[in-house]
Amino acid sequence: MYIVHIASECAPVIKAGGLGDVVYGLSRELEIRGNCVELILPMYDCMRYDHIWGLHDAYRDLMVPWYDATINCSVYCGWVHGRLCFFIKPNSWDQFFDRGCYYGCSDDDLRFAFFCKAALEFLLKSNKRPDILHCHDWQTGLVPVLLYEIYKHHGMWNQRVVYTIHNFKHQGVTGNETLIATGLKQFSYYYNYARLRDNFNPFAINMMKGGIVYSNYITTVSPHHAWEARHMDVSYGLGHTLHLHQSKFGGILNGIDYGVWNPEDDRYIPHPFGIDSFAEKAKNKKALRERLLLQDNDKPIVCFIGRLDEQKGVDLVHHAIYYSLSRGAQFVLLGAATEKRIDDHFRHEKNFLNDNPDCHLELGFNEELAHLIYAGADIIVVPSNFEPCGLTQMIGLRYGTVPVVRGVGGLVNTVFDWDYDQNLPPEKRNGFVFYQMGYDALESALGRAINLYTQTPQVFKQLALQGMEYDYSWNHPGEQYVELYDLIRHK
Ligand SMILES: Nc1ncnc2c1ncn2[C@@H]1O[C@H](COP(=O)(O)OP(=O)(O)O[C@H]2O[C@H](CO)[C@@H](O)[C@H](O)[C@H]2O)[C@@H](O)[C@H]1O
Numbered sequence: 001m002y003i004v005h006i007a008s009e010c011a012p013v014i015k016a017g018g019l020g021d022v023v024y025g026l027s028r029e030l031e032i033r034g035n036c037v038e039l040i041l042p043m044y045d046c047m048r049y050d051h052i053w054g055l056h057d058a059y060r061d062l063m064v065p066w067y068d069a070t071i072n073c074s075v076y077c078g079w080v081h082g083r084l085c086f087f088i089k090p091n092s093w094d095q096f097f098d099r100g101c102y103y104g105c106s107d108d109d110l111r112f113a114f115f116c117k118a119a120l121e122f123l124l125k126s127n128k129r130p131d132i133l134h135c136h137d138w139q140t141g142l143v144p145v146l147l148y149e150i151y152k153h154h155g156m157w158n159q160r161v162v163y164t165i166h167n168f169k170h171q172g173v174t175g176n177e178t179l180i181a182t183g184l185k186q187f188s189y190y191y192n193y194a195r196l197r198d199n200f201n202p203f204a205i206n207m208m209k210g211g212i213v214y215s216n217y218i219t220t221v222s223p224h225h226a227w228e229a230r231h232m233d234v235s236y237g238l239g240h241t242l243h244l245h246q247s248k249f250g251g252i253l254n255g256i257d258y259g260v261w262n263p264e265d266d267r268y269i270p271h272p273f274g275i276d277s278f279a280e281k282a283k284n285k286k287a288l289r290e291r292l293l294l295q296d297n298d299k300p301i302v303c304f305i306g307r308l309d310e311q312k313g314v315d316l317v318h319h320a321i322y323y324s325l326s327r328g329a330q331f332v333l334l335g336a337a338t339e340k341r342i343d344d345h346f347r348h349e350k351n352f353l354n355d356n357p358d359c360h361l362e363l364g365f366n367e368e369l370a371h372l373i374y375a376g377a378d379i380i381v382v383p384s385n386f387e388p389c390g391l392t393q394m395i396g397l398r399y400g401t402v403p404v405v406r407g408v409g410g411l412v413n414t415v416f417d418w419d420y421d422q423n424l425p426p427e428k429r430n431g432f433v434f435y436q437m438g439y440d441a442l443e444s445a446l447g448r449a450i451n452l453y454t455q456t457p458q459v460f461k462q463l464a465l466q467g468m469e470y471d472y473s474w475n476h477p478g479e480q481y482v483e484l485y486d487l488i489r490h491k
Pocket of ligand 1: 019022167366390
């Protein structure tokens with residue numbers, strides 16, 4: 001099969017969070033399974049060019065219709081750790097992708113609407129006719145809309161679209177400008193509730209809703225989140241749309257790339273280790289302490305790695321720091337805030353805790369340090385408000401770092417409570433789960449983890465090893481995606 005992913009991120013060249021990991025990891029798995037896979041990405045000025053090999057121009061003077069004129073684009077091509085990527089660079093005064101950031105601009109809706117249009121125009125003009133277009137999140141929601149309403153009539157009638165939603169919170173709610181700019185000019189048609197009209201605001205259109213309505217199949221990133229999205233309020237108003245399109249909606253659990261996340265062969269950790277050489281993990285713990293100037297002692301290290309965003313339960317993250325310290329554990333946090341208010345809060349905490357020999361807060365994005373923390377910590381806390389899948393608990397499991405999670409979304413599908421899971425025998429359990437949003441609930445689960453570490457270290461080690469036995473690679477999800485592609489191709 002010939003599959004093209006169209007996305008706003010691909011790790012490690014463009015990574016703001018888990019979306020980048022998934023686009024890279026799934027593409028790699030699909031290729032291993034014998035498919036021809038290509039990626040179309042924006043050419044941001046701030047991406048990690050050091051992760052691209054053989055960058056060269058692949059298509060000059062791609063004229064992309066935009067409003068009543070065209071924007072000249074160059075398309076560059078290069079390999080990101082083996083994946084063939086096409087990067088779209090518009091040469092216009094808008095400088096859509098030369099902003100020193102991936103997201104967070106006031107015209108993000110137009111930036112990514114343009115990207116959708118340019119990606120399709122590139123496929124059309126370069127005579128690429130993939131069997132499957134796989135789009136991700138709101139940034140590429142307009143791809144199936146434009147394909148069906150415009151590009152189908154130019155000869156792209158045979159392409160099928162899978163649309164994966166990684167996060168319902170950001171939907172690309174926009175207005176007339178986006179329709180006019182992309183050539184979707186019949187307002188009354190697109191503002192119809194059955195098409196793009198936002199479910200809350202009748203005067204706005206919603207790019208993610210467009211992705212849902214027009215795609216051949218929609219997935220979200222875990223079975224439990226697919227259920228939540230339809231039955232609870234975590235789909236931010238799109239529940240009814242998902243209900244209408246339920247026959248083409250399902251959840252496929254993400255994997256993690258076992259080539260990237262492999263404690264036996266990870267270039268960012270000083271001491272490789274595996275199930276049979278678990279003792280080496282302690283050396284990474286020591287290295288982590290040296291790197292972050294933490295005291296070397298008998299305490300467990302509890303960590304948090306993730307975007308500091310309401311989604312991640314920042315108040316519980318904050319509480320976890322002080323609770324861990326009060327229970328005789330150390331705490332390491334690595335996170336970049338998504339809002340100034342949250343950033344200010346954690347900067348204040350960082351200053352306050354600066355001299356504490358048992359705590360380190362690292363504010364910012366640091367891929368290399370993340371690997372060392374996964375390898376060196378004993379416990380990883382993931383107290384999310386909602387979590388479509390969650391990768392950090394799966395990476396933690398791979399590195400023998402026991403997860404303590406809130407039982408929502410994909411966390412329910414991946415972490416099974418050591419004391420209370422009713423469905424699995426003790427030797428299959430791998431972490432600690434709490435359900436309520438209050439501090440007590442977090443404390444009870446984190447407290448059980450810390451107790452197990454300090455009171456029965458051999459049992460804690462056994463639990464860590466059980467977690468390492470789990471297979472959360474892309475192997476199984478890759479198979480499910482291939483089956484899905486086959487299904488929609490032959491419908
Ligand atoms: N400051 C930092 N420095 C270095 N690395 C950092 C970092 N902050 C985060 N990371 C890394 O980014 C990834 C984050 O994974 P998450 O599952 O938390 O994704 P996120 O919530 O962004 O994405 C959404 O998409 C993913 C993928 O579908 C879903 O799993 C998730 O539930 C959904 O919210 C991990 O690889 C983590 O190590």
